Amino acid sequence: MIELALPSGDLQTALIAFKNGADGVYFGMRSFSARKGATNFSFEDLAIIRKYALENNKKIYITVNTLIADNNLDKVYALLAKIDFYGCDGIICQDLGVASLIKNCFPRLPLHGSTQLAVHTIEGVKVLQSYGFERVVLSRELSLEEIRKIRIACPDVELKVFIHGALCFGFSGLCMASYQSCNRSANGGACAQICRNYFTLDGTTDSKYYFSMTDLNAGQLIKQLDEMGIDSAKIEGRMKSKEYVASLTRYYRNILDDRDTIEDEEEVKTNFSRTFSTGYFEYKKDRLPLIDSEYSSHRGLLIGDVLYQNDDSIGIRSEYNLHPYDGICIFVPTASGRFVPFAFSLLQFHKDGGYYSISIPETRYNLTGLRVYKTSDSASHEKEIHDRLGKYQRPVDITFTIEKDRLIAQWEDVKIEKEFKTEEAKQKQALHDNLQKIFSEGGEGRFTLNTLKFNNNSEVSNPFLPLSVIKEMRRCFYEEINRLPLMVKPLPIIKSKETPLLPNRSLLSTTYPWNLEGVEVEGFTYYTLPPVTFNEEKLFKTVEDKLKTTINNRIGLNNIGQLNFALKHPEYEYFIDIYLFLSNRYAASFFTTILPNLVGGYLYPEFVNYEEPWPFTPTLCNDYKLPIFISRACFRHDSLSLPCKGCPQKSEFTITNQENSYQVLVKDCLTVVYKN
Structure with a gap:
């Protein structure tokens, strides 16, 4: 069955998601996460959730999905080293320089491609797969049929699809x-x-x-994703409440398990919901609009209409139960065409059958006939989980050796020795079992026993080893390895190479930030490919035909899926254009490793400087103003x-x-x- 992956802005939310049926959670650490506003996770939190997940057959995914400037590479490298100590089921990243560091320096961390990479084509998935990405989170702009085609064409890489939550107007990662x-x-x-x-x-x-998109609510469509073999369904909302995450977990778990979801739907709408739609899943002409131009935030659960209004109260008819301190909102239309919210807490009300008389704050609005929404439920509260939770400890393989005059406990380069005169035991000991049991009790440090290998190099066939001596060896051994600093190797060295700069970016395109007609600058014909295309074959055929008509061609790549085109046509020169986000020297090295005929690239447009060494000289593009949005809406x-x-x-x-x-x-x- 498809995995259900929930957002977690903090440890408690992750535990509550698991309690309510999540298969996995994704979260950020307290730096380099695309949700700075969330509480995010400390390393103590990571140790707790890692142990919980391992013991309960759950998955944890960590987002390191921001773009990293050269001056932050040391910090993100240290962060990855700490994450590597604890381990996880996937690092979700956007920065290809970060991906390169993970692949080359922390190979036990599975690579997952973020939706911010704007992967929306078959070739995009194939490129990431060929580089070692085990899972790709597809762009939210894809229809079910487009997702199905990618699944068929890429059967042996894991695919993850967003199914619920906020949609951005701008294309994934390009805003x-x-x-x-x-x-x-x-x-x-x-x-x-x-x-x-x-x-x-x-x-x-x-x-x-x-530009305010409706919220995605796949609902029953998750079953179609499951049937087509999508590996994971992802819900947006790392800055949402515990109640939001809990209700959505129950909602989709019950859909997948063919159980009733009416109450779950009501909770979901109450906890947080803009106007719902199926997003791009059912994208077609004359679809219902994907924009709610009247209101851009939480609407809540529709509970009735205002039947009448007095000076200090309104009357409504509703089949829903209301509680003191529930949040209530009535959306009032204005001459501008948008709604303004009249919101208040339910303090005094009287129920008579299916009718409510509700006290309201003083207002100048005429509310009669308007719809009434419940925006919070005072009776709904997720209790925090304060069960005794252990912390993850790194398993180590210990070799315990008895010599003629000493005892040795060793793991890698750590060796503890104790002088000890070996004597024959008067009766047979279960020595290996005793060692295994005692060294398994590692305390609350960072390490615990994985396996223990026992060597008897003494001349005594049945050596006597008091339990007190074994315990003393254990104490000294764990004290020593827990004193060890986290070993972080130096960042890989990049060989610096100066190369000619590219032309001012403003010379290469005009109305749109791509150009398939070609423009001649200083003896070269420059093309820039579009970052978004939903017909790769047509695009590449158009480009191939056009390139035959010009000489000295240089082609700007704007999406990861275009790398295979470049590999197929080594007769041309290429450069990394503005939408492949050349953020740091390791991202540059990623591309130079793949493309031997790369002549340079434009530095990520939000950055105004960089730090050497680089494998080529990046060209700044401060002269060029990118669009604020590229959208399929x-x-x-x-x-x-x-x-x-x-x-x-x-x-x-x-x-x-x-x-x-x-x-x-x-x-x-x-x-x-x-x-x-």
Whole structure:
């Protein structure tokens, strides 16, 4: 059966997820995680959850899924070394330099490709698989049929699919809105949620949430993913509450087990829910819009309509039970086209059959006829788990040797010796069993016994070894290995090589950040491939035909799936373009190892400097302004609710937010948004 993987912003949430039926949890440590706002895990937390998972046949996945600048490589390397000590079932990463370090320096940590890598094609999955990734988290922008095709074409690599939670307007990993609007990095774990703000459409009075995606709710569709052989279903929400995680775990576990889910659905909606949709799973023309332009946050569970309103109360009819201090919200329409929430805590109410009379705060709003939602349930509270929880201890293989005049306990380079005169035992001892039992009691340190090998090199066939002596050897041995610092080898050396810089990035493309027509600069013809394509074969055929008409071709790669095209055509030169996110020297080394005909690359656009050594000289692209969004959501249809019939296939709009103006381009259902 498909794995159910839940988000965990802290240790208690992980334990509660497991208690409610999760197969696995994913979480970040307190640095280099794409959710800086979550509590995240300490290494003590990791030791606890690792032991719990091993003992209960559960899985833990750790996100190290931010982009790492050169000056943070030492820190992330030390972090990986600590994680490697405890172990986990997968490291979810976006940065290909980090992936390179994991593969070469920490090979026992399984590599999982983050959704931030924007893997949405067969070739993208194959490239990661060929490099050693055991699992790939696919982009959220894929339909069920597209996922099915990838599964069929890539049968022997694990695939993970998001099934529930927030959807970004911008394509997975490609969003620049936070950086351009407030100098915060979404790929650095500090998304400012620009897409949840409201904008005014030029030429109208409408001021709506044009980029606020509905929340994904796969519901019963998880069974189709299970049937097609998807390995893991992932739920978004590392910054959500324990109650949110618990209710979603029960909801999807009961779906998979063919049990009733009505109560679970109600809890899910109450704990946190925007307007729900099936996201891109059922993507087609004239679909229900994927944008909720009227409201961008938690709506809750619809419980009824306002029948009447008095000065200090309202009447509603509802089949749901309400409790004191439940959260209530009524969404009031405005002339701008969006809703404003009238929210309050349920303090006084009277129930008469299926009718409620509810006291409300003073308000100027006319509430009669409006819908009423429950946004929290005061009776719903997940108890924290405070059972005695042990900590993971690293198993070690100990060799215990009896010499003629001494005892030796050894693990790798650690050796404890004790002078001891070996004598014949008066009666036979179960010596190996005694050693095994006593050395298994390692205390609360970082290590415990895995196996014990016993050597008798004395001249005594049945040596006498008092239990007190064995215990003293055990104490000294564990004291010694627990004093050992965590051994971290130096970072791998990169050979520095100066290479010519690429042209200013602004010369290579105009309206869109890709260019399939070719542009000649200083004797070379430059092409830049699109970071998003849902028909790889057509794209590559178009590029192949075009390349035959020009000379001295250089091709910019913007998605991991394009590396195989480059390997297939070694007759051309290539460079790493702006969307393959060249963040550090190990990412650069990753690409130079794969592509011998690589002539350089553009530094990740949010970075303005780098630290030597690099295998080539990266070109800064501060002169080039990337779009804030590239989206599969069609602004014309999903944001403005215009029909697909009669669509001109190419549209342009202007929107504003406060003093900022934005250009929205729509072409063939793909939306690109620039900040003017």
